Amino acid sequence: MVEIFIVLALLVTFSFVALKYFVKQEDTKTYQYKVKGPIMSAQQTAFYNALKEAVGEHGVIVSKVNMSTIITPKQQANKKQWFIANNLIAKSYFDFVVCDPRTMQVRVIIEYDNGDKLHPGKVERQKLIMQVCKSAGIPLIGASVKLSYQVSKLRRLLAAHIDLIEPEKEVRFCKRCGSPMTIKTAAQGEFKGRRFFTCSRHPACQYTENYNVVFEDENLPLQ
Ligand SMILES: [Zn+2]
Known part of the structure; x- marks a missing residue:
């Protein structure tokens, strides 16, 4: 019995020493790095440019934002649950985030679909993004590759979430009685x-x- 304890103690000591030695080695090692490539693909860049034109001065677009930068799990039943919830978002990112230019508050998230076939990884990501945005109450727009160059369509989708229209410049009259119309924000409901x-x-x-019926093309359903 005693022998077993001695062997165990020796093993533990040995692993501690070994760990310390290797960790030290790791610490002092200087790794070399290289540039992986541009921050966005050519396709994404085209989309970004269209988005920039659609948003103009009314929003700041940030790309590839880690989810945990702007989102955190709500209080969970226990710590373990919180860590699981946090792990889910820690390694994932949002394609594009449009923020208020003055406060940098998140206004809307845009998930860019590059047109790739659905595969398990892609489905998982989409499910996560939808769930996260819904539960955090952040509007989410899914934009397909086809939308890339269609600034007016992007504007239409964005108009419900950011001030693309300057109220003092936008004068609209009631189609029923001809009186000027005013802008209101829905306080409840869907x-x-x-x-x-x-x-x-x-x-x-x-x-x-x-609010967003300003653009010529009326065929696109709201997402
Ligand atoms: Zn009226």
Whole structure:
């Protein structure tokens, strides 16, 4: 019995010494690095440029933002659960984040679909992004590769979330009674937080209009 303890003690001591030795070696070693490539692919760059044009001065676009930079798990039942939730987002990133230019608060997340076939990794990522955005209450826009160069469509999608229209420049009249319309923000319901136009004669006139019905193409359904 005693022998076993001695052997065990020796083993433990040995592993400690070995660990210390190797860790020290690692510490002093200087690794070499090289540039992997541009921060975005050519396709992503084209999309980014279209996005930049769509957003203009009304937002700041940040690319490849680690999820845990802007999101953190809510209080969980226990610490372990919190760490699991945190691990889920720690290694993942958002393709594009549009922020308010003054406060840098996150306004909308844009997930860029490069048109690749669906594979398990891609499905997992999409599920995670949808779940994370939904639970954190951040609007998410999925933009496919086809949207890349269509600035007007991007604008349409973005208009509900950021101030693309300068209210003093945008004068709109009620289609029912001809009175000027005012911009309001939905306080509740499915479209909470979204802006819309309402007739200045409200409640006498009930006419409302989507905030983003400014652009020619009306065929694109809102996401
Ligand atoms: Zn009206």
